[in-house]
Amino acid sequence: MNPFFTPYTLTPFHLIHNAHIAPAVHQGIAEQMAEIEAIVANPDAPTFENTILALEESGALLDKVTTVMYNLLSAHTNDELEALAQELSPVLSEHSSNIMLNEGLYLRVKAVMEAGADHLDAEERMLLEKTYEGFERAGANLPADKKERFREIKKDLSQLTLQFSQNNLKETNDFILHLTAEEDLAGLPESQREQAAIAARERELEGWVFTLHAPSYVPFMQYAERRDLRQKMYEAYNTKCTHDNEHNNFEIVARLVNLRRELAQLLGYSTYAEYALKRRMAETPETVNALLAQLIEAYKPTAQREVAEVFALAPHEPQPWDFAYYAHKLQKQRYDIDAEMLRPYFELSRVKQGVFGLATRLYGITFVENKEIPVYHEDVTAYDVFDADGSPLAVLYTDFHPRASKQGGAWMTSYREQAAGERPHVSIVMNFSKPTDDKPALLTHGELETFLHEFGHALHGMFANTRFKSLSGTNVYWDFVELPSQFMENYAVEKEFLRTFASHYETGEEIPDELVERIIASRNYNAAYACMRQVSFGLLDMAYYTLTEPFTADVRTFERQAWLEAQMLPPFAPACMTVQFGHIMSGGYSAGYYSYKWAEVLDADAFAYFKEQGIFNPEVATSFRKNILERGGTQHPKQLYRNFRGKDATIDALLTRTGL
Ligand SMILES: [Zn+2]
Structure with a gap:
C-alpha cells in the first residue's frame, strides 16, 4: 500500500x-x-x-x-x-x-x-x-521556438540548483578538524568540547571533532586560541566547492547566472533583477540599489571604526580568521558578556515555553504536545495549536538539533498549506546545540533569536486565513516574507519577555536584571559591521542579476569587485562566497537578498509601534494578526502594511534601533 x-x-x-x-x-x-x-x-x-x-x-x-x-x-x-x-x-x-x-x-x-x-x-x-x-x-x-528554449532553461535551472546545494552539503560534511591533544582546545568552552567529543564518538574517533556546521564552526572561530587552527577552519569553510573535485561549483554558478539572464531576456526584460523585482514590494532594481546605497552611507563610517577597534586587539597583521575571535574578546571586555554566559538561562524546554507563551499572551493561542501525530525523526515533536476560542488552528512540528541528514541553517516549512476549510501543518527546523550527557540543550542568545525568527514565520503560516492556497500564509512577495519573522526577533532583547522564562536550569534563579541590561547594551555591538556584511551580500546578488551580457568573468574576481564598497575585512585570495551562497544561487533569493534589509526596515518600524503601545498589547497584536499575518498575499504588501500601521515604513526606526 x-x-x-x-x-x-x-x-x-x-x-x-x-x-x-x-x-x-x-x-x-x-x-x-x-x-x-x-x-x-x-x-x-x-x-x-x-x-x-x-x-x-x-x-x-x-x-x-x-x-x-x-x-x-x-x-x-x-x-x-x-x-x-x-x-x-x-x-x-x-x-x-x-x-x-x-x-x-x-x-x-x-x-x-x-x-x-x-x-x-x-x-x-x-x-x-x-x-x-x-x-x-x-x-x-512566447512564440514556439522561444517557448522551447524557455522550457530547456527551466529544466537546466532545476537540475543545476539541486546539484549546487548537494555539492555544498557534501563539502560541508566532508571536512572535519580532528584534534587529539587537549592543549589544541585552548580557549574553547566546556560546552563546545563536549559537543566535539560527541562528534568524535559518533565517528568512532578518539578526541574531538569540529565541523563546518554552524554550531561547531561559529564558536570555534570565536573561542579557539590556536590561530593556525582557526585559519585551517576558516580556509576549509570559505573554500567549499572551489576545489578541483566533483563538488566544484564554479561552472554551475556561471551557468545559473547566464540561464537566469537568458530567461529574463526571452520575456523581454533586460536583466534577471528587473524580471524578479516586478513581483516584489521593491518593484525595481533602482529601488534596491538606492536602499543599499542609503545603508552604506548611514553605516559604513561606523562599521570601519568597529573593525578597527576589533583589530586593534590583534598583536599581528589581522586576517579574516581573526575577526570573530577578537570581536568576541572585545565584546567580552566591553560588556563582560558572551553567548556562553547566557546558555544556562536558555534551556531549550524553558525557551520553548517562553516563545509559545509569548504567542499565548499576544494572540491567545495555545500549544498541546500530541504524541499521536506521526513524525519523520525521533527528535521531532508535534503540537496541536488551538486558537483563543479553543478551535483548532494548526499543527506545529519542531525539529531542533543538527544531524548528518539535515541541511545547515534554520527554516520554516509546511506539510499542508492553509486554504478554505483546511488548517495548516507547519514545521520549524533548526540546528541548535544538542543536549550532552550531563546537560540539557542550552541555547545561546543568537539561537533564541533564530527560534523567534522561525517561529514568526510559523505564525504567518499558522494564522493564515484565506480562501486559496496560492495566496495563503508565507505565499507573499519575497521582500515581505521576512517581516513576521524578523519582527519576532525584537522580543529577544525585551526584559519583560525574557523574565517570563529565562531562569537558570540548575538553580532556577531568574536571569539577573543587570545581565539583561548588558545584553541590551551589547546588542548594537558591531551592528554597523553586521549591516555592511548583509549589504555586501545584497551587492553581490544584484551584481550577478543586473548583468545584461553573458557572464564570462572569473567568479572570485567578479565577487571581489561586486562587494568591494561594503567589504570590511582584509581579503583572503582563495575564498569564494558565491559558490556556496545557496540563497542567491539555489534558494530562491536571486535578486532578492536585499529583502532581509528591506524587511528589517519594516520590522523595526512595526516593532516601534508595539513599543509605543506596549509590547504585549493585545489590540496591536490583533491588528498585526488581522491585517498582516492572516492575509497572506491577498493584497499588495504595501497596502497590508498601511492597513496595520496607518502609514508607510521609513528607515528611521531601524537607524534608532541600531544606535545611529
Ligand atoms: Zn526567515
Whole structure:
C-alpha cells in the first residue's frame, strides 16, 4: 500500500518510504494532466470557477508527495532520496512547463482575465492576476521556438540548483578538524568540547571533532586560541566547492547566472533583477540599489571604526580568521558578556515555553504536545495549536538539533498549506546545540533569536486565513516574507519577555536584571559591521542579476569587485562566497537578498509601534494578526502594511534601533 494513494490529513511519516515517492509522483503528474485536459476541453466559456479555481485545486496528489520529498531532502535526507530527487527533478520541471506552456489552458486563463474582474471579490481578483501573470512569466506568450528554449532553461535551472546545494552539503560534511591533544582546545568552552567529543564518538574517533556546521564552526572561530587552527577552519569553510573535485561549483554558478539572464531576456526584460523585482514590494532594481546605497552611507563610517577597534586587539597583521575571535574578546571586555554566559538561562524546554507563551499572551493561542501525530525523526515533536476560542488552528512540528541528514541553517516549512476549510501543518527546523550527557540543550542568545525568527514565520503560516492556497500564509512577495519573522526577533532583547522564562536550569534563579541590561547594551555591538556584511551580500546578488551580457568573468574576481564598497575585512585570495551562497544561487533569493534589509526596515518600524503601545498589547497584536499575518498575499504588501500601521515604513526606526 502506497500511503500517498490513501487520503490523509496528517502526513503519515511512519508509513512513508523512499519506494513510495516515485510511483506517487508519476501518478500525481498523470492525475494533474487529466485535470488540466478536462479544464481545456470544457465546452463552457472560460470562467473564474471552471478555469482559475479548477487549476488552483488541481494536482492534489502531486502536491502531497512533492511536499514530503522536498521537505525531507532538507530535514532528513539519505543517498537514495537524493538520487531519487535528481532523477525526478527534471520530470517535475518538465511537468510544470507542460502546464504553464499549455496553449489551450493559457488561452482560457487569458479569456477570463480579459473578461474583466468586476464580478469577482478582492481575493478572487488577486488569484486571477497572479495566475495570469504566472503564465506570462512562464513564457506562455512566447512564440514556439522561444517557448522551447524557455522550457530547456527551466529544466537546466532545476537540475543545476539541486546539484549546487548537494555539492555544498557534501563539502560541508566532508571536512572535519580532528584534534587529539587537549592543549589544541585552548580557549574553547566546556560546552563546545563536549559537543566535539560527541562528534568524535559518533565517528568512532578518539578526541574531538569540529565541523563546518554552524554550531561547531561559529564558536570555534570565536573561542579557539590556536590561530593556525582557526585559519585551517576558516580556509576549509570559505573554500567549499572551489576545489578541483566533483563538488566544484564554479561552472554551475556561471551557468545559473547566464540561464537566469537568458530567461529574463526571452520575456523581454533586460536583466534577471528587473524580471524578479516586478513581483516584489521593491518593484525595481533602482529601488534596491538606492536602499543599499542609503545603508552604506548611514553605516559604513561606523562599521570601519568597529573593525578597527576589533583589530586593534590583534598583536599581528589581522586576517579574516581573526575577526570573530577578537570581536568576541572585545565584546567580552566591553560588556563582560558572551553567548556562553547566557546558555544556562536558555534551556531549550524553558525557551520553548517562553516563545509559545509569548504567542499565548499576544494572540491567545495555545500549544498541546500530541504524541499521536506521526513524525519523520525521533527528535521531532508535534503540537496541536488551538486558537483563543479553543478551535483548532494548526499543527506545529519542531525539529531542533543538527544531524548528518539535515541541511545547515534554520527554516520554516509546511506539510499542508492553509486554504478554505483546511488548517495548516507547519514545521520549524533548526540546528541548535544538542543536549550532552550531563546537560540539557542550552541555547545561546543568537539561537533564541533564530527560534523567534522561525517561529514568526510559523505564525504567518499558522494564522493564515484565506480562501486559496496560492495566496495563503508565507505565499507573499519575497521582500515581505521576512517581516513576521524578523519582527519576532525584537522580543529577544525585551526584559519583560525574557523574565517570563529565562531562569537558570540548575538553580532556577531568574536571569539577573543587570545581565539583561548588558545584553541590551551589547546588542548594537558591531551592528554597523553586521549591516555592511548583509549589504555586501545584497551587492553581490544584484551584481550577478543586473548583468545584461553573458557572464564570462572569473567568479572570485567578479565577487571581489561586486562587494568591494561594503567589504570590511582584509581579503583572503582563495575564498569564494558565491559558490556556496545557496540563497542567491539555489534558494530562491536571486535578486532578492536585499529583502532581509528591506524587511528589517519594516520590522523595526512595526516593532516601534508595539513599543509605543506596549509590547504585549493585545489590540496591536490583533491588528498585526488581522491585517498582516492572516492575509497572506491577498493584497499588495504595501497596502497590508498601511492597513496595520496607518502609514508607510521609513528607515528611521531601524537607524534608532541600531544606535545611529
Ligand atoms: Zn526567515
